[in-house]
Amino acid sequence: MALIVQKYGGTSVGTVDRIKEVAKKLIKHQQQGDDLVVVVSAMSGETNRLIALANELHDRPYGRELDVLLSTGEQVTIALLCMALEQQGVKANSYTGSQVRILTDNSHNKARIMDIDDTKIRTDLAQGNIVVVAGFQGCDEQGNITTLGRGGSDTTAVALAAALKADECQIYTDVDGVYTTDPRVVSEARRLERITFEEMLEMASLGAKVLQIRSVEFASKYNVPLRVLSSFTEGGGTLIATEDSTMEQAVISGIAFNRDEAKLTILGVPDHPGIASKILGPIAKQNIEVDMIIQNTGHDGTTDFTFTVHRNDYKIAYEILEQTASSLGAREVTGDDKIAKISVVGVGMRSHAGIANTMFESLAQENINISMISTSEIKISVVVNEKYLELGVRSLHRAFELDKD
Amino acid sequence: MALIVQKYGGTSVGTVDRIKEVAKKLIKHQQQGDDLVVVVSAMSGETNRLIALANELHDRPYGRELDVLLSTGEQVTIALLCMALEQQGVKANSYTGSQVRILTDNSHNKARIMDIDDTKIRTDLAQGNIVVVAGFQGCDEQGNITTLGRGGSDTTAVALAAALKADECQIYTDVDGVYTTDPRVVSEARRLERITFEEMLEMASLGAKVLQIRSVEFASKYNVPLRVLSSFTEGGGTLIATEDSTMEQAVISGIAFNRDEAKLTILGVPDHPGIASKILGPIAKQNIEVDMIIQNTGHDGTTDFTFTVHRNDYKIAYEILEQTASSLGAREVTGDDKIAKISVVGVGMRSHAGIANTMFESLAQENINISMISTSEIKISVVVNEKYLELGVRSLHRAFELDKD
Numbered sequence: 001m002a003l004i005v006q007k008y009g010g011t012s013v014g015t016v017d018r019i020k021e022v023a024k025k026l027i028k029h030q031q032q033g034d035d036l037v038v039v040v041s042a043m044s045g046e047t048n049r050l051i052a053l054a055n056e057l058h059d060r061p062y063g064r065e066l067d068v069l070l071s072t073g074e075q076v077t078i079a080l081l082c083m084a085l086e087q088q089g090v091k092a093n094s095y096t097g098s099q100v101r102i103l104t105d106n107s108h109n110k111a112r113i114m115d116i117d118d119t120k121i122r123t124d125l126a127q128g129n130i131v132v133v134a135g136f137q138g139c140d141e142q143g144n145i146t147t148l149g150r151g152g153s154d155t156t157a158v159a160l161a162a163a164l165k166a167d168e169c170q171i172y173t174d175v176d177g178v179y180t181t182d183p184r185v186v187s188e189a190r191r192l193e194r195i196t197f198e199e200m201l202e203m204a205s206l207g208a209k210v211l212q213i214r215s216v217e218f219a220s221k222y223n224v225p226l227r228v229l230s231s232f233t234e235g236g237g238t239l240i241a242t243e244d245s246t247m248e249q250a251v252i253s254g255i256a257f258n259r260d261e262a263k264l265t266i267l268g269v270p271d272h273p274g275i276a277s278k279i280l281g282p283i284a285k286q287n288i289e290v291d292m293i294i295q296n297t298g299h300d301g302t303t304d305f306t307f308t309v310h311r312n313d314y315k316i317a318y319e320i321l322e323q324t325a326s327s328l329g330a331r332e333v334t335g336d337d338k339i340a341k342i343s344v345v346g347v348g349m350r351s352h353a354g355i356a357n358t359m360f361e362s363l364a365q366e367n368i369n370i371s372m373i374s375t376s377e378i379k380i381s382v383v384v385n386e387k388y389l390e391l392g393v394r395s396l397h398r399a400f401e402l403d404k405d
Numbered sequence: 406m407a408l409i410v411q412k413y414g415g416t417s418v419g420t421v422d423r424i425k426e427v428a429k430k431l432i433k434h435q436q437q438g439d440d441l442v443v444v445v446s447a448m449s450g451e452t453n454r455l456i457a458l459a460n461e462l463h464d465r466p467y468g469r470e471l472d473v474l475l476s477t478g479e480q481v482t483i484a485l486l487c488m489a490l491e492q493q494g495v496k497a498n499s500y501t502g503s504q505v506r507i508l509t510d511n512s513h514n515k516a517r518i519m520d521i522d523d524t525k526i527r528t529d530l531a532q533g534n535i536v537v538v539a540g541f542q543g544c545d546e547q548g549n550i551t552t553l554g555r556g557g558s559d560t561t562a563v564a565l566a567a568a569l570k571a572d573e574c575q576i577y578t579d580v581d582g583v584y585t586t587d588p589r590v591v592s593e594a595r596r597l598e599r600i601t602f603e604e605m606l607e608m609a610s611l612g613a614k615v616l617q618i619r620s621v622e623f624a625s626k627y628n629v630p631l632r633v634l635s636s637f638t639e640g641g642g643t644l645i646a647t648e649d650s651t652m653e654q655a656v657i658s659g660i661a662f663n664r665d666e667a668k669l670t671i672l673g674v675p676d677h678p679g680i681a682s683k684i685l686g687p688i689a690k691q692n693i694e695v696d697m698i699i700q701n702t703g704h705d706g707t708t709d710f711t712f713t714v715h716r717n718d719y720k721i722a723y724e725i726l727e728q729t730a731s732s733l734g735a736r737e738v739t740g741d742d743k744i745a746k747i748s749v750v751g752v753g754m755r756s757h758a759g760i761a762n763t764m765f766e767s768l769a770q771e772n773i774n775i776s777m778i779s780t781s782e783i784k785i786s787v788v789v790n791e792k793y794l795e796l797g798v799r800s801l802h803r804a805f806e807l808d809k810d
Contacts, residue, residue, distance in 0.1 A: 016461040050481065056421040058488040065491065068499050069484035072477035076455070079474035083463040086470065094473050098503065099548055143504055 002167040003035045003125070007135065007157035010044035011174050012231035013077050019043075022172075022231070023084035026130055030090065035125045037164065039135040039157040040081055042073025063108045067137070067147045071097065074134035074153070081132050092130045095120065097137035097145070102156065104138035104146045111138060111146035113155065116163035133160060151212025158215045162222035169224050170237075171211060176230035177238035178203065178210055180402035181255040185393050188403035192253060194239045197226075199253045202345040202379045216240065243347060251348035251355065252400040255393050259340045259386055261291060262314035263372065264321050265306040268331025271298035278328060279305055282320050288313040292341070292374045292381065302331070306372060308383065311337050339371070340389040343381040344396060356380050362399035368392050407572040408440045408530070412540065412562035415449035416579050417636035418482050424448075427577075427636070428489035431535055435495065440530045442569065444540040444562040445486055447478025468513045472542070472552045476502065479539035479558070486537050497535045500525065502542035502550070507561065509543035509551045516543060516551035518560065521568035538565060556617025563620045567627035574629050575642075576616060581635035582643035583608065583615055585807040586660040590798050593808035597643050597658060602631075604658045605645045607750040607784045621645065648752055656753035656760065657805040660798050664745045664791055666696060667719035668777065669726055670711040673736025676703040683733060684710055687725045693718040697746070697779045697786065707736070711777060713788065716742050744776070745794035748786040749801060761785050767804035773797050 006026070013019050022040075030036055050069050054061035061069075078094035085092035097104075100120065104111035124131045135153025138146050148155050154171055161169035176191060178200065183189040195203070197220035204213045210228055219226040219240065229237030269275055280290060292308045309317045314337045325333045349355050359380055363370060368391065372383035384392055397403060411431070418424050427445075435441055455474050459466035466474075483499035490497035502509075505525065509516035529536045540558025543551050553560050559576055566574035581596060583605065588594040600608070602625035609618045615633055624631040624645065634642030674680055685695060697713045714722045719742045730738045754760050764785055768775060773796065777788035789797055802808060 016458060019462060053421060053481070053485055054488055057424060057485050058492045061488055065484045065487040065497075065499055068487075068501075069481060072480045072484075075477045075480070076458070076474060079470045080458055080462050082470040082473075083459055083466055087463045092470075094470055096473075096550075099550075145501075145504075 001033045001035065003037070003164060004029070004168050004170060005037045005039065005157050005161040005164065005166045006170045006172060007039040007153055008041070008172045008231060009153065009174075010041040010047070012172050013040050013081065014044035016080070018231075019077070019080050019084050023081060023088060023090075026085065027088055027090050030130060037121060037125070037131045037133060037160055037166070038081070039133050039153055039160060040074060040077045041135050041153040042070075043077055046073040046076065064144055067108050067145045070147055071134070071137040071145050074136055078132045078134045085130055085132075090130060091128055092132055093124050094132045094134070096134045097156070098139040098143065100133060100138075102138035102159070104140055104148070106140040106142075106144065106146065108144075108146055110149035111140070113138060113148070113159045116159055118163050121160075121164065151214055154212045154215035155218055158218045158222070158224055158226065161224045162218070166224065168227055169219065170227045170229055171215075172229050172231040173210065174230065174232065175210055175228070176233050176235050177228050178240070179254065181393055181397055182257070185257070185390050186255075186397045188397065190403060191235075192238050193236070194241065194244065195253050196243050196347050197240060198378055199345050199347055200240045202343070202376070203254055203256050211240075251352045252344050252346035252402065253348075254345050255396050255400075255402065256343045256345055257340060257389060257393050259389055260311050261308045261339055261341055261383075262311045262317075262335065262337035263292075263306055263308045263339050263383060264314070264317055264333065264335040265304060266321055266325050266330050266333050267304050268302045269305055269325075269328055270330075271301055271303040275303070275328070276305065279321070279324055280307065282324055283309070283317055286316060286320060288317055292372060292383065294372055294374060308339070308341070308372075336371075338386045339383050340386045340392075341381055341383050342389065342392050342396065343379050344400065345379045347378050349378050349380075358399055359396060362395045363392055366391050366395050406438045406440065408442070408569060409434070409573050409575060410442045410444065410562050410566040410569065410571045411575045411577060412444040412558055413446070413577045413636060414558065414579075415446040415452070417577050418445050418486065419449035421485070423636075424482070424485050424489050428486060428493060428495075431490065432493055432495050435535060442526060442530070442536045442538060442565055442571070443486070444538050444558055444565060445479060445482045446540050446558040447475075448482055451478040451481065469549055472513050472550045475552055476539070476542040476550050479541055483537045483539045490535055490537075495535060496533055497537055498529050499537045499539070501539045502561070503544035503548065505538060505543075507543035507564070509545055509553070511545040511547075511549065511551065513549075513551055515554035516545070518543060518553070518564045521564055523568050526565075526569065556619055559617045559620035560623055563623045563627070563629055563631065566629045567623070571629065573632055574624065575632045575634055576620075577634050577636040578615065579636065580615055580633070581638050581640050582633050583645070584659065586798055586802055587662070590662075590795050591660075591802045591808075593802065595808060595810070596640075598641070599644045599646065599649065600658050601648050601752050602645060603783055604750050604752055607748070607781070608659055608661050616645075656757045657749050657751035657807065658753075659750050660801050660805075660807065661748045661750055662745060662794060662798055664794055665716050666713045666744055666746055666788075667716045667722075667740065667742035668697075668711055668713045668744050668788060669719070669722055669738065669740040670709060671726055671730050671735050671738050672709050673707045674710055674730075674733055675735075676706055676708040680708070680733070681710070684726070684729055685712065687729055688712075688714070688722055691721060691725065693722055697777060697788065699777055699779060713744070713746070713777070741776075743791045744788050745791045745797075746786055746788050747794065747797050747801065748784050749805065750784045752783050754783050754785075763804055764801060767800045768797055771796050771800050
C-alpha cells in the first residue's frame with residue numbers, strides 16, 4: 001500500500017464530465033489499495049472569468065482581495081470532485097488551503113509555502129477517505145487567504161507529497177510525459193521513462209513546458225519522486241527523480257529549444273572592471289530578464305559583450321543599450337531578433353567527453369552557423385539563426401540517437 | 406459616530422456595475438463618520454449556477470461539500486466589493502465566515518450561529534477600514550465550512566450587529582420598506598416609518614416577504630434595531646424595533662394576506678380527548694405544514710375540525726384526511742382550495758377594543774362571507790373566498806385608515 005499525491009490541472013477538471021472521469025480514475029486507483037490525496041486546480045476558464053470581473057472593478061487587481069477572489073476557483077472544484085466521488089459511494093473530504101492548513105508567508109499572489117499541517121489529512125486517510133485539496137492556495141499566520149502564483153497547484157501537490165512523505169507525486173496533465181524533444185518538431189521524439197531533477201530543470205527552463213520549474217525545484221529539494229502523466233490516455237508517464245546509480249544513464253536525455261529570444265551585442269566597449277554591471281544594470285532596472293550572457297576575451301583594450309533577452313523586450317533593450325554605448329564610449333550596438341536557442345541536456349555529459357564536439361559537428365554538417373555558445377555542467381546551448389531551428393533540433397536528435405530506446 | 410451593519414442581497418450586487426454603486430453608497434456613508442460592516446450575498450444567479458453544477462455530479466447534493474461549493478458565491482462578492490472600494494482609495498478588508506470567525510453548529514446547509522469573534526472586525530474598523538463579510542456562511546468547531554440556509558445573509562447581518570452591539574442593522578433590498586399592505590393590491594398602501602418586531606413577525610409569516618422571519622426573530626431576541634431600505638432608491642425605509650413607548654402607537658400597522666392556502670374540514674368526528682392529534686398526526690407525518698387550526702365546541706358527542714395547508718399539499722392532505730375520517734368514524738370530509746387569508750396586524754390591538762368588530766363589519770359591508778376566524782394577541786386572521794381577497798384587503802385598509810399618515 002502506497003501513499004500517492006495526485007494533481008489534476010484545469011483542463012483535466014475543465015467540465016463536469018471530466019470531473020466524473022477523474023473520480024472514476026481515483027476510485028479505480030484506491031481499489032488497488034493506495035491511499036490518495038488529490039490536488040486540483042480551478043476548472044479551466046474559471047480563473048480567467050474571475051480575473052475579468054476583477055478587472056472591471058479595479059485598474060490593477062492585486063494583493064489580498066485578488067487571492068480571496070481567485071481561491072474560489074479551486075474551492076469549487078474540490079467540492080464538485082468530492083460530490084462525484086460520493087455519488088459513486090466513495091468517502092471523500094475536501095479541504096481549502098486554509099483548512100488543511102497550508103501555511104504560507106504573506107506575499108499575496110505569489111506566496112511561498114512555509115509549513116503544512118498533515119493532521120486532518122492523515123486522520124481522513126486512516127478512515128478510508130480520498131482527500132481532495134485545493135491547489136494554488138494557502139493562508140498566512142493571520143488566516144488571510146494567499147495564492148502561490150503561476151503553477152501553484154503543482155507546487156501544492158509536491159509540498160503535500162513532501163509533508164506526507166508520499167511514495168510518489170503524480171502530476172496529471174494534457175501530455176503523457178517528458179519527451180526527448182518536441183514531437184511537433186521531431187516526429188521520432190520518444191517519451192522518457194525517467195529523467196533526473198537536474199535535467200528536468202534544464203529542460204523546463206529551456207521551454208519544455210510540462211511542469212513549472214518551481215515544483216521541480218521543490219521536489220528535488222525534498223527528494224519527492226515526481227511523475228508526469230496524461231489525464232486522457234493510459235501510460236506510465238515520465239518519472240522525475242534523483243539519479244539512479246543502478247542503471248547506465250543515457251548520455252543525453254533531450255534536446256530543448258526556444259525561439260522567443262533575441263540577442264544584443266555591444267561592440268568595442270573599453271575593457272574595464274565592472275563593465276558587465278554597467279551594461280546590464282540599466283536593462284535589469286527595466287525588469288527585463290536576461291538569459292545568456294557572453295563576454296569574450298578582449299584585445300586592444302576593448303571587448304565585445306553579447307546577451308539575449310525575450311523577443312518582446314528586444315526593442316526597449318536595444319534603446320537602453322544604445323544609450324549605454326554612448327555613455328561608455330563603445331563603438332557600436334548590433335542585434336538580432338531572428339534567433340533560436342538549441343540545447344542538449346543530460347547528466348551523462350558529466351562523465352562523457354566529446355559531447356560538445358558531436359553537437360558542433362552535427363550542426364556543421366547541416367551548414368548551420370553557431371553565433372553563440374554557452375555551457376553548464378549538464379547542458380550545452382547554442383544560438384543559431386531562427387530558420388535553422390527545426391533542422392538543427394532534428395539533426396541533434398539523430399546524432400545523439402534519441403530516437404532509439 | 407455610529408456603528409452600522411449593512412446587508413446587500415444578491416440583486417443589489419448582481420452585476421459589476423451594481424457592486425460599484427454599492428461601493429459609492431458605502432463611501433458616502435463612511436464620509437458621514439460612521440463605522441461600516443457590510444454583509445453581502447452571492448451575485449444573483451451565482452448560487453443557481455453552482456447548484457446546477459452540483460446537480461450534474463450528484464443525484465442529491467447536500468451536506469459538507471455543498472457548503473464548500475455554495476460558500477464560494479459570497480466569497481467572490483466580498484473580494485469584488487473590496488476591490489471596488491480600494492479602486493476609490495478607501496481601505497477595505499474582506500472576511501469569509503470562517504475567517505471572521507462565525508462559529509456555527511455542524512448542521513450543514515442549515516447551520517445555526519453559535520458565536521461570533523469580533524476581534525478582527527474591531528481592529529479593522531479602528532484602522533478606518535470598511536469591513537466586508539460574506540453572508541450566509543460560517544464554520545463549525547472543526548473548521549468545516551457551513552451555510553445557514555435560506556435568508557442566511559440577513560441572519561449573518563443581524564448576528565454581526567448583535568455581536569458588535571451595532572447601532573443599527575440595515576438590510577438593503579429591492580423594496581424600499583415595509584408597507585401597510587401590498588401596493589399592488591391597494592394603491593394607497595403607505596410605507597411604515599416604524600413597526601415592532603412582533604408586528605413584523607406576523608406580517609412576514611403572513612406573506613409580506615421583505616425579510617426572512619429568522620433574522621427578525623434574531624433581531625428581536627438581541628434587540629438589534631433593523632431597517633429595511635432600497636438599494637436602488639433613496640429614502641429612510643422602515644425601522645423594525647421594539648415598541649416605542651414615547652409615541653402613540655397606531656392601532657393597526659398593516660394588512661397581510663395569503664392566497665396560497667387551502668382548507669380542509671372533517672365533520673362529525675366523535676369528540677374524544679386526543680382527537681386533534683389523531684387528525685393532524687398523519688398530516689404531519691407527510692411533512693405537510695398546517696397553518697390555521699380551528700375546532701369548535703361540539704354537540705351530540707361529535708365535533709367539526711378545520712385546518713389550512715399550503716395549496717400544493719391540498720390533494721395529499723385530502724386523501725390522508727379521508728382515511729383518517731373512515732378510521733375515526735367521522736361523518737364527512739370537505740375542503741376548499743379557493744380560499745384566501747386576510748390578517749390585520751398591530752400591537753395597538755392589545756389596548757384597543759373593537760378591532761375585531763371593525764374588521765368584521767367592514768367585510769360584511771362588502772358582502773364578504775367569513776368562513777374561518779383565528780386570533781392572536783396582535784393579529785386577527787380571517788379566511789374568505791379567494792375571489793374576495795382584493796376587495797377585502799382594500800376595504801380593511803380603508804376601514805383602519807391606513808392610507809392616512
